Amino acid sequence: MSEVFTKIKGHIESNDVVLFMKGTAEAPQCGFSSLVATVLSRLGVEYKDINVLADEEIRQGIKDFSDWPTIPQLYVKGEFVGGCDIVKEMYESGELQALLKGKQISS
Amino acid sequence: MAIEREKLNEMLQAAFQDAEIEITDLAGDNDHYKVEIISESFKGKNKVAQHRMVNEALRGCLGDQLHALSIKTIEK
Numbered sequence: 001m002s003e004v005f006t007k008i009k010g011h012i013e014s015n016d017v018v019l020f021m022k023g024t025a026e027a028p029q030c031g032f033s034s035l036v037a038t039v040l041s042r043l044g045v046e047y048k049d050i051n052v053l054a055d056e057e058i059r060q061g062i063k064d065f066s067d068w069p070t071i072p073q074l075y076v077k078g079e080f081v082g083g084c085d086i087v088k089e090m091y092e093s094g095e096l097q098a099l100l101k102g103k104q105i106s107s
Numbered sequence: 108m109a110i111e112r113e114k115l116n117e118m119l120q121a122a123f124q125d126a127e128i129e130i131t132d133l134a135g136d137n138d139h140y141k142v143e144i145i146s147e148s149f150k151g152k153n154k155v156a157q158h159r160m161v162n163e164a165l166r167g168c169l170g171d172q173l174h175a176l177s178i179k180t181i182e183k
Contacts, residue, residue: 067159068159068162069162070176080155081155082154082158083158084177085158085177085178085179086155086158089154090154
């Protein structure tokens with residue numbers, strides 16, 4: 001496994017909820033990243049934000065790792081949940097809340 | 108970089124032959140689109156798998172010719 005994959009794996013294994021995003025939770029740099037960050041904070045979920053703009057290796061690496069072409073990317077308990085469209089849709093339908101509850105993420 | 112709506116529609120229709128496809132040009136610049144695809148081929152697949160199918164159909168375009176694409180998949 002490449003070094004960057006090991007690094008990414010480390011993040012998603014040591015944090016229950018990880019958001020790979022452009023910018024930080026406090027200062028998102030992209031509307032799509034901002035939307036997912038807002039959903040998570042509205043649900044009161046604690047999450048680890050990884051700013052891909054601060055790490056060019058992760059910026060490309062996470063796309064290869066997830067086989068997903070865009071940022072943001074949300075991981076819950078090591079499992080890829082989706083990007084902005086999916087998170088938004090799941091939040092509106094209540095699926096996201098159910099998934100978090102099922103994985104015993106307190107909110 | 109940008110992509111024509113017709114070209115986008117062509118690529119999606121080729122990949123999802125039964126599909127009803129609705130394309131919205133969000134910013135009027137041929138660069139930010141929203142696509143809604145209703146197809147039988149999404150049946151039994153989760154959202155990530157469904158979106159992967161769309162990404163696959165547009166491989167080479169997304170992130171290169173196309174800046175932003177919002178995807179909505181619906182099972183027919």
